[in-house]
Amino acid sequence: DGGITQSPKYLFRKEGQNVTLSCEQNLNHDAMYWYRQDPGQGLRLIYYSQIVNDFQKGDIAEGYSVSREKKESFPLTVTSAQKNPTAFYLCASSIFGSGYEQYFGPGTRLTVT
Amino acid sequence: AQTVTQSQPEMSVQEAETVTLSCTYDTSESDYYLFWYKQPPSRQMILVIRQEAYKQQNATENRFSVNFQKAAKSFSLKISDSQLGDAAMYFCAYTGANSKLTFGKGITLSVRP
Numbered sequence: 001d002g003g004i005t006q007s008p009k010y011l012f013r014k015e016g017q018n019v020t021l022s023c024e025q026n027l028n029h030d031a032m033y034w035y036r037q038d039p040g041q042g043l044r045l046i047y048y049s050q051i052v053n054d055f056q057k058g059d060i061a062e063g064y065s066v067s068r069e070k071k072e073s074f075p076l077t078v079t080s081a082q083k084n085p086t087a088f089y090l091c092a093s094s095i096f097g098s099g100y101e102q103y104f105g106p107g108t109r110l111t112v113t
Numbered sequence: 114a115q116t117v118t119q120s121q122p123e124m125s126v127q128e129a130e131t132v133t134l135s136c137t138y139d140t141s142e143s144d145y146y147l148f149w150y151k152q153p154p155s156r157q158m159i160l161v162i163r164q165e166a167y168k169q170q171n172a173t174e175n176r177f178s179v180n181f182q183k184a185a186k187s188f189s190l191k192i193s194d195s196q197l198g199d200a201a202m203y204f205c206a207y208t209g210a211n212s213k214l215t216f217g218k219g220i221t222l223s224v225r226p
Contacts, residue, residue: 031212040122042204042218050212058213090158098212099146099165104158 004105023091030096032074037088119217134190136205145209153201
């Protein structure tokens, strides 16, 4: 079955540590996205990539980094510079171009204490 | 920059009744797409319906339909014959030429048996 996987579902880290969230898709989509969801805030775009080896900052990129070495994978690193990292993180993918549906993974809940 | 506004944080509907969720947006683009996504308690985001701005006909998917008023920049979702499984958070979203999705803050819909 085609889809998007994110692992792990729950992640706990101590403040000051970097942590990497995994996102893999087998839908053969060129575009991939990372969103952050906080209560009452909707989804906010962190980074997106429309092609391998290229990515752009979204609306809230500070304190985050990404890589896109393979079409199928788009890992997100939450660095110690992110001031409020505790949140629900969603990865999505789509066909490249305007108007196409984005398919979402199940999400990762990150808690930093 | 484009904005999407969902002014009602919560709504409730009786099972089998009809409910309408409101959404307004602001853009200077003439060609764009609008979406409604559903996020049930599992937190898996699911596309409900999609509308292309250049199409005057309102989109329909089974019990879900939209009222798209381009001049008023309004995009409401109507759910007919509400079912218990419709209880979820619903997000209105916009995408234009840059292919990025801009989400509203969402509305929590509860369904009373």
